[in-house]
Amino acid sequence: MCAHPLRAHRCGRRHPDARVEATEVAGAAPAARRGARCRWATSGGGERACRTRGRTAAPVAVAGPTCRAAGSRGASRRRAAGVSTRAEVRSGACPGGCRRxxxxxxxxxxxxxxxxxxxxxxxxxxxxxxxxxxxxxRSYLDEVDRITGLRVQEIYGADDPREGFARLEADRKDRGFASLGETLQAAWGIGLAEMNRWRERWTRPERFLxxxxxxxxxxxxxxxxxxxxxxxxxxxxxxxxxxxxxxxxxxxxxxxxxxxxxxxxxxxxxxxxxxxxxxxxxxxxxxxxxxxxxxxxxxxxxxxxxxxxxxxxxxxxxxxxxxxxxxxxx
Structure with a gap:
């Protein structure tokens, strides 16, 4: 039985008590999916790392061309409401919001x-x-990103928010959804309402705006x-x-x-x-x-x-x- 507290660790082992099957490993090759082992399950929870996750720990890729605005406007910005991120920008739309x-x-x-x-x-x-x-x-948007990232990190059993978002983005691509919010709903049963309650609880706009x-x-x-x-x-x-x-x-x-x-x-x-x-x-x-x-x-x-x-x-x-x-x- 998997000892992971979320009972759905994103690893390549078919845990009898987990909702996530080996075929759902984000970013892993088919052979890796079949043969991967979860350190969480084998070490009593001492490590959250999965041996296959290195394929998904890279920075989130953004589709489309880039421009100076991508860096200046925070290309990695995520929003708790809908868990949107610049990685959702479709081909042809600059992550910085470039008009051209x-x-x-x-x-x-x-x-x-x-x-x-x-x-x-x-x-x-x-x-x-x-x-x-x-x-x-931007400090407020960064705070929203941070709070949202902590929740995504918890959901995916990642070591940090950035890795959590990388796994979520890989999951989105695998499932063919347009947004990260849709992915959370389909994969984990976590909808916009729950993510918004998280934002309501932990962010205070009056401190930043x-x-x-x-x-x-x-x-x-x-x-x-x-x-x-x-x-x-x-x-x-x-x-x-x-x-x-x-x-x-x-x-x-x-x-x-x-x-x-x-x-x-x-x-x-x-x-x-x-x-x-x-x-x-x-x-x-x-x-x-x-x-x-x-x-x-x-x-x-x-x-x-x-x-x-x-x-x-x-x-x-x-x-x-x-x-x-x-x-x-x-």
């Missing part, structure tokens, strides 16, 4: 076009890294001509806590659409379809605003939404300026 690379992704179309608001009444905002500056607030007067003024200006909505993989509780810290009144937003309530997480196209269905607006009425092309913009553009990439807070100011200059031509 992202524009080649899945028909995303032109981003940040001067006429993006023309004829579009609804603005769908992402939360993390969008309504607060992703660079100046602060109000931005210019962002508040920009959001208020957009409110004059548009319906504002938040769409996030975070929980409603996390979203409201962040809005309070940023001093953005919840009443300014017609709704907060959280993935755990919608039943599907970004980057799934079904998330954006659900938002359209619940609000009663067609995709052509939306502009999706976010900091990650692969998650916030590409699937939205595939539905026919306009897209606006946020790399720094000044991109929010610019969007508000466009709204004031051109109005809403609906």
């Amino acid at each position: 690379a992202a524009s080649r992704s899945g028909g995303a179309g032109p981003m940040n076009a001067p006429d993006v608001l023309r004829g579009r009444r609804v603005i769908l905002f992402d939360l993390d890294g969008t309504l607060y500056d992703p660079v100046s607030s 602060s109000p931005d007067r210019k962002v508040r003024e920009a959001i208020e200006a957009l409110l004059e001509r548009h319906v504002l909505i938040i769409g996030t993989n975070a929980s409603p509780r996390i979203a409201r806590a962040i809005l309070r810290v940023l001093e953005l009144p919840e009443a300014w937003f017609a709704g907060i659409f959280a993935s755990e309530d919608v039943g599907v997480a970004k980057p799934a196209r079904a998330f954006f379809e659900a938002v359209c269905e619940r609000t009663g607006f067609p995709p052509s009425a939306f502009v999706s605003v976010g900091d990650r092309p692969s998650s916030d913009l590409v699937p939205a553009a595939e539905l026919g939404m306009g897209t606006w990439l946020v790399k720094r807070s000044h991109d929010i100011y610019r969007l508000a300026s466009i709204s004031q200059e051109h109005g809403n031509a609906s």
Whole structure:
């Protein structure tokens, strides 16, 4: 019987009491899967290392081209809500959020076009890294990564969060899922709600974030001509806590659409379809605003939404300026 406390150590031995079979070893070759032995099972729990895991302990690979932004914006950033990571960026989308690379992704179309608001009444905002500056607030995003990583480390019985994420990413690829959140749900029965409870318990946005007067003024200006909505993989509780810290009144937003309530997480196209269905607006009425092309913009553009990439807070100011200059031509 496997002595591992999670009873599902990612190793190559067929433990009678474990849920994970040898064929599910992430990153191991078939021969290694069949013949591997788990040190945890043979040493009474003294070591968590599995002899096959070296194949998955490398840094998480990111698909697509790279640019300077990948390093400056934290290419390895993970978010507890939905456990998303830059490794989920699909081919053609730069891990740093590069507009040029992202524009080649899945028909995303032109981003940040001067006429993006023309004829579009609804603005769908992402939360993390969008309504607060992703660079100046990086310490908060790093804290979210750290807390999420500890949970993933525990789930996979890894030595550290980085290795835990590497195993999770390898698991995602093996199973063919679009996101790490889907992988956790399928492999371990751990959904967005549970990961969000973990984030709610261990992170305090008020310790890291602060109000931005210019962002508040920009959001208020957009409110004059548009319906504002938040769409996030975070929980409603996390979203409201962040809005309070940023001093953005919840009443300014017609709704907060959280993935755990919608039943599907970004980057799934079904998330954006659900938002359209619940609000009663067609995709052509939306502009999706976010900091990650692969998650916030590409699937939205595939539905026919306009897209606006946020790399720094000044991109929010610019969007508000466009709204004031051109109005809403609906």
